[in-house]
Amino acid sequence: MSALDKYIVTDHDVLVIGAGGAGLRAAIEASGHGARTAVICKSLLGKAHTVMAEGGMAAAMGNVDDRDNWEVHFSDTMRGGGYLNNATMAEHHAREAPARVRELEAWGAVFDRTKDGKILQRNFGGHRYPRLAHVGDRTGLEMIRTLQDHGVHQGLDIFMEMTVVALLTNAGRVVGALGYDRERGRMRVWRAGAVVLATGGIGKAFRITSNSWEYTGDGQSLAYHAGAALMDMEFVQFHPTGMVWPPSVRGILVTEGVRGEGGVLRNSEGRRFMFDDIPELYKNQVAKDEEEGWRYVCGDKHAQRPPELLTRDHVARCINREIKAGRGSPHGGVFLDIGWIKEKLPNAREHIKKKLPSMYHQFMQLAGVDITTEAMEVGPTTHYVMGGVRVDGDTQMSNVPGLFAAGEVAAGLHGANRLGGNSLSDLIVFGQRAGEHAAKFAKSAPNREVDLAQVEAETRRALESFDRPNGENPYAIQHDLQDTMQDLVGIVRTQSEMELALEKIAALNARAAKAGVAGHREYNPGWHTAIDLRNLLTVSEAVTRCAIERKESRGAQFREDFPNKSDECSKYNNVVRKAADGSMILERQPIPALRADLKAIIEKMK
Amino acid sequence: MSSAPAGTTSTETRIMNFRVWRGDANGGAFVEYSVEVTPGMVVLDCIHKIQAEQAQDLACRWNCKAGKCGSCSAEINGKPSLMCMTRMDTLPKDETVMVEPMQAFPILRDLVTDVSWNYEVKKKIKPFKPRAPDNADGTWTTYQVDVERAQEFRKCIECFLCQDVCHVLRDHHKHDEFIGPRFLVFTAALEMNPLDTEDRIADLKKRDGIGYCNIGKCCTKVCPEHITITDNAIIPLKERVVDEFYDPITRLFRMFKG
Numbered sequence: 001m002s003a004l005d006k007y008i009v010t011d012h013d014v015l016v017i018g019a020g021g022a023g024l025r026a027a028i029e030a031s032g033h034g035a036r037t038a039v040i041c042k043s044l045l046g047k048a049h050t051v052m053a054e055g056g057m058a059a060a061m062g063n064v065d066d067r068d069n070w071e072v073h074f075s076d077t078m079r080g081g082g083y084l085n086n087a088t089m090a091e092h093h094a095r096e097a098p099a100r101v102r103e104l105e106a107w108g109a110v111f112d113r114t115k116d117g118k119i120l121q122r123n124f125g126g127h128r129y130p131r132l133a134h135v136g137d138r139t140g141l142e143m144i145r146t147l148q149d150h151g152v153h154q155g156l157d158i159f160m161e162m163t164v165v166a167l168l169t170n171a172g173r174v175v176g177a178l179g180y181d182r183e184r185g186r187m188r189v190w191r192a193g194a195v196v197l198a199t200g201g202i203g204k205a206f207r208i209t210s211n212s213w214e215y216t217g218d219g220q221s222l223a224y225h226a227g228a229a230l231m232d233m234e235f236v237q238f239h240p241t242g243m244v245w246p247p248s249v250r251g252i253l254v255t256e257g258v259r260g261e262g263g264v265l266r267n268s269e270g271r272r273f274m275f276d277d278i279p280e281l282y283k284n285q286v287a288k289d290e291e292e293g294w295r296y297v298c299g300d301k302h303a304q305r306p307p308e309l310l311t312r313d314h315v316a317r318c319i320n321r322e323i324k325a326g327r328g329s330p331h332g333g334v335f336l337d338i339g340w341i342k343e344k345l346p347n348a349r350e351h352i353k354k355k356l357p358s359m360y361h362q363f364m365q366l367a368g369v370d371i372t373t374e375a376m377e378v379g380p381t382t383h384y385v386m387g388g389v390r391v392d393g394d395t396q397m398s399n400v401p402g403l404f405a406a407g408e409v410a411a412g413l414h415g416a417n418r419l420g421g422n423s424l425s426d427l428i429v430f431g432q433r434a435g436e437h438a439a440k441f442a443k444s445a446p447n448r449e450v451d452l453a454q455v456e457a458e459t460r461r462a463l464e465s466f467d468r469p470n471g472e473n474p475y476a477i478q479h480d481l482q483d484t485m486q487d488l489v490g491i492v493r494t495q496s497e498m499e500l501a502l503e504k505i506a507a508l509n510a511r512a513a514k515a516g517v518a519g520h521r522e523y524n525p526g527w528h529t530a531i532d533l534r535n536l537l538t539v540s541e542a543v544t545r546c547a548i549e550r551k552e553s554r555g556a557q558f559r560e561d562f563p564n565k566s567d568e569c570s571k572y573n574n575v576v577r578k579a580a581d582g583s584m585i586l587e588r589q590p591i592p593a594l595r596a597d598l599k600a601i602i603e604k605m606k
Numbered sequence: 607m608s609s610a611p612a613g614t615t616s617t618e619t620r621i622m623n624f625r626v627w628r629g630d631a632n633g634g635a636f637v638e639y640s641v642e643v644t645p646g647m648v649v650l651d652c653i654h655k656i657q658a659e660q661a662q663d664l665a666c667r668w669n670c671k672a673g674k675c676g677s678c679s680a681e682i683n684g685k686p687s688l689m690c691m692t693r694m695d696t697l698p699k700d701e702t703v704m705v706e707p708m709q710a711f712p713i714l715r716d717l718v719t720d721v722s723w724n725y726e727v728k729k730k731i732k733p734f735k736p737r738a739p740d741n742a743d744g745t746w747t748t749y750q751v752d753v754e755r756a757q758e759f760r761k762c763i764e765c766f767l768c769q770d771v772c773h774v775l776r777d778h779h780k781h782d783e784f785i786g787p788r789f790l791v792f793t794a795a796l797e798m799n800p801l802d803t804e805d806r807i808a809d810l811k812k813r814d815g816i817g818y819c820n821i822g823k824c825c826t827k828v829c830p831e832h833i834t835i836t837d838n839a840i841i842p843l844k845e846r847v848v849d850e851f852y853d854p855i856t857r858l859f860r861m862f863k864g
């Protein structure tokens with residue numbers, strides 16, 4: 001192994017890639033099981049995308065409405081996911097989320113409180129009862145800071161501002177990772193008995209997104225190239241409410257909490273258009289009129305939810321329809337109005353600033369809009385990918401031994417569409433499970449020898465763009481990919497456009513192979529962008545192939561050429577893998593029959 | 607930097623000149639760029655435009671671009687600010703925009719500084735230690751009014767602008783003796799958490815150098831989260847230190863107790 005001298009090599013039992021909620025929770029758990037645990041993050045610790053989560057974490061604690069329990073949460077999650085979810089994961093999630101939330105409190109999180117001194121819970125789309133534990137509209141910050149401050153005292157080795165470029169395998173098992181530090185560009189090898197991917201999503205494959213620069217599909221792509229299967233990649237969630245103006249902030253998230261607190265959607269004619277189209281699955285769960293909807297927001301247990309609190313896929317499509325029909329706002333969105341509640345509440349202005357402080361500042365500072373008196377302009381923005389690495393529902397291990405995934409990078413919990421608030425709870429429930437099982441796996445994996453030839457080949461690939469200082473600008477290729485995905489594989493899809501997208505992705509792959517970077521390896525964002533390209537192109541191809549294969553509309557996938565659900569398509573998940581010749585192959589993975597007791601729960605809750 | 611009122615977003619596109627500091631620990635200089643600025647753009651957009659079109663290797667940290675992660679801290683026309691929340695139309699229209707890295711930390715490259723000292727300081731502060739749960743199911747009963755003060759401090763996004771502007775760190779380089787406003791706020795959040803039972807008062811006086819703060823309030827002025835750092839966090843902590851160490855009756859008790 002002397003040839004590894006060129007690399008900085010470190011040894012660990014469990015290596016966690018990503019330091020958002022899932023990664024930190026996994027690391028804390030693995031460390032608690034006695035594993036020497038390392039965490040790698042692309043940013044500084046505490047800056048991961050989890051900080052942007054606003055509304056809350058879903059957990060059926062029943063603090064606000066005691067009719068809530070895990071069975072209701074389970075059936076809400078399955079209904080929201082179009083029944084393509086991994087039911088085992090949906091069950092674990094619904095059962096374990098309350099304990100994981102309480103654990104955060106024991107570690108220092110300071111949640112908003114009910115009048116009787118419990119953790120407060122709020123309404124959110126698709127959740128039957130108020131279920132989201134929250135801190136104003138900055139719940140993600142509270143989660144990440146709590147895990148970070150607890151985690152640094154658990155003996156974790158933390159590697160900040162480092163990027164992984166390949167997973168290392170030996171005899172089909174994962175034995176570590178290869179990457180570099182952004183500060184100096186030095187190549188590093190982490191040897192480990194097990195690896196947990198917790199790298200988040202793929203939003204940067206699209207032009208309009210609420211996601212940060214980190215969301216370049218690294219984990220999905222690393223897993224895929226290491227032989228893991230990706231599942232449900234066609235399901236990309238377009239959050240209904242992103243900012244649309246000014247142009248430079250287009251896509252920034254406007255929390256669903258605005259609607260949870262009583263915000264309503266109107267078109268240019270002033271009409272609450274969400275009342276015009278109620279999906280069959282929810283027809284018994286929606287308010288008859290505006291008055292009943294407001295009573296629901298105020299906590300009336302006999303009232304049904306306003307239609308603004310239907311699932312995100314549906315709300316996003318309704319907004320899209322209004323805009324396309326010419327009933328949009330001046331800058332191509334629709335109006336989201338929370339200020340109207342002053343008709344109902346004497347202290348509405350203070351109430352809004354207290355419940356939605358970040359939204360108030362975001363609009364005031366970036367758009368010059370006072371949300372307590374003016375309506376916001378909002379439109380759909382790429383927000384989340386339900387698909388990802390296919391994992392075992394109990395252990396979170398992929399089909400590659402030793403490779404685990406948790407949080408957004410993993411598939412299964414959310415099926416065809418994720419409910420708001422189910423992401424933060426996903427992170428802590430499955431972060432905990434992945435950490436535990438990775439630690440156990442690592443104990444039985446003493447051989448961690450890396451393959452030098454693989455290390456050297458991957459290093460050459462990572463550095464090759466420096467050989468072409470006059471090659472094409474990687475930023476230009478990234479922008480063209482984002483346009484392709486936004487325009488051809490976006491919120492409304494058709495066969496011909498997606499086939500065109502596949503051609504374009506192939507051409508972009510060819511251009512990426514000739515991309516060049518100038519300068520040197522120290523903190524060079526051009527180089528980092530060149531490396532991101534392979535990940536973005538891999539996940540874009542997976543999204544497009546799966547979306548073409550699924551000839552129906554379900555959850556987040558809307559096909560103009562197949563506008564209805566199909567029974568046939570309800571029986572499988574799409575799975576892609578890398579074939580021996582390097583091409584992407586797609587298979588249909590049959591969905592196992594639902595356990596009888598879970599089936600009975602779903603029937604009971606209909 | 608003038609703080610033009612919100613609600614005035616200009617509609618014109620114009621060319622603006624930038625001077626961006628470029629270099630590393632061995633030194634550097636301002637480099638000029640000009641950028642086409644469209645309505646609503648923030649300083650970070652301009653830096654990205656420079657990266658994409660003129661200087662691929664211009665180093666800057668950023669992440670959420672929505673004022674929530676605290677990564678893109680820099681000094682804009684001399685004022686410590688988040689680049690993502692500084693709108694171009696709040697800056698003087700006909701003047702060159704100066705962008706430099708934070709001055710209180712060592713330079714890595716261009717706009718990126720080495721903020722690792724902050725992580726080391728934080729790790730030394732005694733962690734949260736809750737009292738035993740109030741209820742049989744392992745939960746606590748606390749009321750909104752009891753948690754509000756700690757919640758104010760927990761809004762902190764760790765941009766370290768308060769550290770950057772603090773003269774004790776920026777001008778006097780007392781990094782070994784003073785933890786800075788960020789970690790006084792952090793300590794205050796722990797001390798004022800109704801569940802916490804740990805005592806950090808002696809550390810504040812002896813190790814953390816709270817006495818260095820002379821209440822200049824520069825930190826409060828630059829805080830993008832509008833945390834009332836000096837009045838709500840530092841002054842109450844100073845009062846606790848005084849009560850513990852300088853109150854004559856407590857001192858007398860300590861003498862007898864040895």
